[in-house]
Amino acid sequence: MTYSTSTPPQLIVSTIGGLAPQMWVYKSADSNATVDTSGYITNGGQLGMKVGDLVIVYDTANTIVKMHQVLTVSTTAPGAVDLSDGTTVGASTNTD
Numbered sequence: 001m002t003y004s005t006s007t008p009p010q011l012i013v014s015t016i017g018g019l020a021p022q023m024w025v026y027k028s029a030d031s032n033a034t035v036d037t038s039g040y041i042t043n044g045g046q047l048g049m050k051v052g053d054l055v056i057v058y059d060t061a062n063t064i065v066k067m068h069q070v071l072t073v074s075t076t077a078p079g080a081v082d083l084s085d086g087t088t089v090g091a092s093t094n095t096d
Helices: none
Strands: 010-013 025-028 054-057 065-074 081-083 085-089
Touching: none
Parallel strands: 025 054
Antiparallel strands: 010 025, 054 065, 065 081, 065 085
16 A cells, blocks of 8 residues: 555654654554655655654554654655654464
């Protein structure tokens, strides 16, 4: 699938006083490997994403949650972003 600006990442924690990164959440059927491809989120700058912000990505197809960091934001509008590879912070595995 491809990114759609009609379902962008949502800001869930705004920085206070500019001292901490913002936190975003993004839900997609695209894999985390696809989402962290440079430029996948095409309008991150326009949304207000900044280098160092954290993005929680929920991969609905594989039921995996990963935490990514914004590595770059293009200076050209609307500001495509590059996310880090991410670290798994949740999965739906249940062994009981």
